[in-house]
Amino acid sequence: MATRETVCRHHRIRMFVLIWGILLSSGASVWGERHCQTGNFCITLSEADITAEAGLCVVIPCSFTTDKSFTPQHIVWYNKCESSTKCIDANIIFNTNKLNTEVQSLFKGRVSLLEPDVSQRNCSIIINDLTESDSGGYQLRVIQGETKGFTFTRKTTVTVKGLTQKPSVMIPPLTEGQPTTLTCTAPGLCSGSDPKFTWTWRGAGEKDSQITGNITALKTEDLTAVTQRHSSTLTFNPSAEHHNNNVTCEVSFKNNITAEETVTLNVTYLKKLVITGVTTVKDGDDLNLTCSVESFPPSVITWTKHGSIRNLTKETKIILDNNTGTATLTIRNVTVDYSGLYVCKAKLQIPTLSTHAEVNVTFLPRIFSTSGCVVQSEVLTCVCISEGFPLPTIKWPLLDAHTEYSVTTNFSNHAVNLSITVTLKDRNYTTVECISSNDIGEVKENLNVTRKVLKQYDQHGPCEVLLWIGVAAVSLIVNVICIILMMFLWHSRKKVKPNQEDRTYMSIKKTEVSSDYDVIAQPLN
Known part of the structure; x- marks a missing residue:
């Protein structure tokens, strides 16, 4: 028994939270107060008027009690009765008895019980697709069997005004070149007719036009049996041209009731760097170079000189104009040492762009x-x-x-x-x-x-002169050795005595009388 009571208590809490969620989302305002009539026949309804907006829905929170002998089987709701005690079938807007068809045609399909189980004695209803003509007083009747019933005289008043709520458009961070999805959610958590979504955009000074992209016309999310969230998505590839454009989501409800929301796109982008200025300057003149970049948000622009550790911060003047940033590099009285490659860098969050300019300082020739x-x-x-x-x-x-x-x-x-x-x-x-x-x-x-x-020996070169000196020295040494050897041999020959066997004689003998003589040489015996 305790367990069943705990479950019922939790059920009533969830229902209470649900009712107030719908009321807040639909723009209604209500606070309940208990009123008793005969015996234990009591009803809790809103003390103040319930306000709602056309095109959305309204919840009439309601609960009742009866005598123990009375077991409710059906619930009937009336609208605009002539008096608190005189409601007729023509005033019926809702009846849980499906066999009873006496329901106003304008309310058919628009009214639902939040708790289908009548025995729970929860008589709260939700009315969808509201129009201003739905304003008026609403009364409850509970029925047991075929004929026995009880009508509560306490009324709750509903006032429907024009639609003021707007759709909500969710925009994630937009970066150029990265596909993104915008989501438009219709106001209210109503389960009535599906609304129609239309996306349009307008550039600066332009008329509304259809956005190019992948559009999901309608997405319905069932929150409970009687509540839904309707939304539409737009997927496209943002670019710098989309920055500062207005995007409008229009939601059309039944009975030509519309609501729209316009948002401005902020696209993170970084365009090409551009360097302007004269890159060839005379010695002694001033160098002025301007680096420009269009980006959002504004980029951090710096100047550096390639191959140099010198900081050019003092020579750089940075000017920001809306989404266009410029950094001007000014160097006074340049010399040839300032010639070289000057690099401009623009940093935007993660991406960094750079470009360069070759600077040449002209100067008069020098020998x-x-x-x-x-x-x-x-x-x-x-x-x-x-x-x-x-x-x-x-x-x-x-x-x-x-x-x-x-x-x-x-x-x-x-x-x-x-x-x-x-x-x-x-x-x-x-x-x-x-x-x-x-x-x-x-x-x-x-x-x-x-x-x-050139000196004389220079005609032949130092190597050739050394060669001739060497040859002369060797020749002199050889001549000296030969002279010494000849003198030695001559002196030695004068000391030698002639022997007999070494002697040779010559004789002349006349053999014939002739005018010629023969010379005969022979050894002596």
Whole structure:
């Protein structure tokens, strides 16, 4: 028994919460008060008028008690009775007895009991698709069997006004390029006719037009047996063009009753960076570069110089104009050291964009002191090294007087190295003029000529001279050794005595009388 009472108590609590939820969502206002008539026939109805809005629904909270001998089987509700004791069938708006068809046609299908079990003595009803003509007094009658019934004289008054509630539009965070869904929920938690949803949007200075996207015309969520939540969704791909556009959700109820809500889209986006300004400036002038970016919310813009750790914060002036942010970089009295790559970065939450500009500082050419000329063996060689921007060109007026010469040119950054070689013929130069020029101007420099005389051995080169010295030294040593050896042999020969076996004699003998003689050489016995 205790368990059944606990279940009933919980049921009554849930019903009470449900009734008040519907009342609050429909715009109705009510507070109940118990009134008793005969015996235990008591009814609890709203003491004050119940207000509601057209197109929505209204809940008439109601509960009753009867004598123990009376068991209610059906419930009947009346509207606009002539008097509290005189209600006729023409005034019936709801009857739980389905066999009784005496129900006003305008109320058919619009009225429901919140608690279908009459034995629970909960007589609360919900009326959907309200119109202002539904305003008036409502009375309850409970019936037992075929004929026995009891009509409560206490009335509750309902006042229906024009619709003022608006749909609710839920907008999640919008980011360009990321598909998103907007949700429009109709006012009220009514279970009457399904409303119709229409989405429109308007850009700045434009007329209303249909939104391009995937629209769910209607979505119905059953909260309870008599309450529903109606909504529509719009899925589209937001872009920067959608930012600050107005989106309208219109909800149309029965009997041409409409409500709408307009919201403004805030799309997070970051467009392309643009750098404006003159990137080629003269030495000593000011450098002004402006980096612009359109974004929402405004981006953080910074300037840096590639390859440099120098902070350019002091030289940067940031200006924000609505959704367009600019950062102007100003450097006074620039020199060639300021040439290089300047990078602009715009940071918006996670994404970061960057762009760059190549800055060139123009300056008048200058000729380096390492330039000069040398004459060697009647050959003149001159080198002129000059730096400037734009890159300078070098001229040698000397070459106008010569037809045979050679020229060599090398480039490095903003410097040019040009050398010439000329064979001199009966000409003697003490200086040679070098002219360097670019778009900024021209400079001239007379280069001194240095004469270089080679020594004799220099004609062969140091290696060849050393070779000849070595050959001469070896030859001298060999000659000295030969002379010493010959003197030694000569001196030794004078000390040797002749032996007999070493002697040789010669005799001349005449064998015939002739004018010729034979010479015979033979050893003596």
